[in-house]
Amino acid sequence: MHKHPGTPTPHVLTERFTLGPFQTNTYLIRTDVGNGCWVIDPSFGPAPVIDRINVLKLKPEAILLTHAHIDHIAGLSEVCKAFPGTPVSIHHAEAEWLQDPERNGSAFFGNPVSYPAPDAILSGSESLMLGGSEWKTYHVPGHSPGSVAFYCTAAGLAVSGDALFAGSIGRTDLPGGDQEQLFAAIRSTLYTLPGPTRILPGHGPETTVDREMKSNPFVRGA
Secondary structure (H helix, E strand, O other), X not given: XXXXXXOOOOOEEEEEEEEOOOOEEEEEEEEOOOOEEEEEOOOOOOHHHHHHHHHOOOEEEEEEOOOXXXXXXXXXXXXXXXXXXXXXXXXXXXXXXXXXXXXXXXXHHOOOOOOOOOOEEEOOOOEEEEOOEEEEEEEOOOOOOOOEEXXXXXXXXXXXXXXXXXXXEOOOOOOXXXXXXHHHHHHHOHXXXXXXXXXXXXXXXXXXXXXXXXXXXXXXXX
């Protein structure tokens, strides 16, 4: 998408909702252009997110999943019910996990759940548009095979899922996890972003690329 000369750069607005027993961060992303929005990783009890969307009179254009572990998809049905027809997107490596309680982890908590197949499959290299803002998808495997991050150059921020946290990284002892793969993926994707880039993780407070490259005890920058 090419902007017309003189078109102001849209301002990206993010809101974090920390939900459920795992204190998972669900993100509501919008811009100051139009009323479109994204919901990223709807976790347990997403009513506060749904209420906020309704208060702001927004229209969800997509539900984006950084990966398919239960704490990042537990609110999927409720959000889809509240906003019928909203497409769900996930990386192709986990396209079948939504329907598989063993792989999405819900079976281990005594409440196996299965969701419909996703509407859109991500490769980890596409560009996505929201309200005039452009976002790049990065494949960041290691925590899980299909983990992705969403990065907006103009806004200087990336939603990293469970790949990279403030002072930590995603666990790699779950099915499909691979520690060395995660180290390499962080270095080849998130650590190539500009230092001031804000990292909005799947759990805990936000951080920056600079901060993690300098002080993350698991993955230091080159």
